[in-house]
Amino acid sequence: MSLISMPTDEQIKRVPKALLHDHLDGGLRPQTIIELSQKIGYKKLPTQDPEKLAIWFEEACNSHSLVRYLETFAHTVAVMQTKEAIIQVARECAIDLARDGVVYAEVRGAPELFIEQGLTFDQVIEATTEGYKQGVAEAAKEGKKIRVESLLCGLRQNDKSQQTAESVVKYRNKGVVGFDIAGPEDGFPPTKQLDTFEYLRKENAHFTIHAGEAYGLPSIWEAIQICGAERIGHGVRIIDDIDFSGSTPKLGPLASYIRDRRIPLELCPTSNLQTGAAKTYAQHPIGQLAKLRFRVTLNTDNRLMSNTSMTNEMTQCVKSFDWKFADLQRVTINSLKSSFIPFEERLEIIEKIVKPAYAAISAE
Ligand SMILES: O=c1[nH]cnc2c1ncn2[C@@H]1O[C@H](CO)[C@@H](O)[C@H]1O
């Protein structure tokens, strides 16, 4: 067997994975939500049964509407208002990712969502970093090596992005590697917060922008050409700028720019099925975009809301698009190349961890 062979389900579980787009408040364990809600007397959960709660989140998110999808975060955010709760959620996040075979993760969260009961931005950020540190140490005891870094999100519909961006600069090299802007896309263009992106560029800080998920090409164009995003969160609708009517696909100017400049797309297929950008996994543009050699990365977005994992996303890609070990390795290396950590540290993970493991597992 070799890199051009098809991995088994069990091998997919074991191959190293890298993740650039995962929301901290979208990945809680259902059991933890229930425990934390009982501790603080939060009464609005639809059920106290962890299995039923998991199903409730997934079904509530299958609405084909990003706005409805985002409403479910009210419950996770409600139980993450203390240092202890944030540490627990972040710790479990690192452990769960490590058990899923993830060796490098950039996990994002919006500090402004966790200050309802008096925490400061600094306390939220430090609790998150502490949680990852504890989770990484616990995973190491299980023999699983993972590195987790934070991205801080501003929200498109609010006005706290500048403060968040300043925190990204303050905590650079102290657990935080970049900025993102999330929230409802339609009606809240990122250009409304242009000053913040200009500030980040002046500070040489890294940032990505959610774009081209619920809204089309103009949103992607704005994120890249006006705001200066290094990566695109989702970006799935770039497919609208590719003409598939002839014998070979023809890229429009924006699609060409993104592919040829190697701008990373943080694709999250299962999440898109829920919010409506594609009907089935097999019809999701990731298959075509990977074939056309865009800088495609594979991500979970919200493991709780989408009932997914990196193993599941990889399994679906193998089933839907006949991906081989080489394709899984390519998206993993793409993620590492596109990560916001220093270049030599990306290379080290690629050369010392990813490539040797793919070579060994694919040779079994
Ligand atoms: O797919 C998405 N698109 C846009 N915003 C999202 C998505 N998933 C989560 N969030 C938003 O990001 C916040 C910080 O983590 C979440 O609270 C949610 O409101």
Ligand SMILES: [Zn+2]
């Ligand atoms: Zn997202």
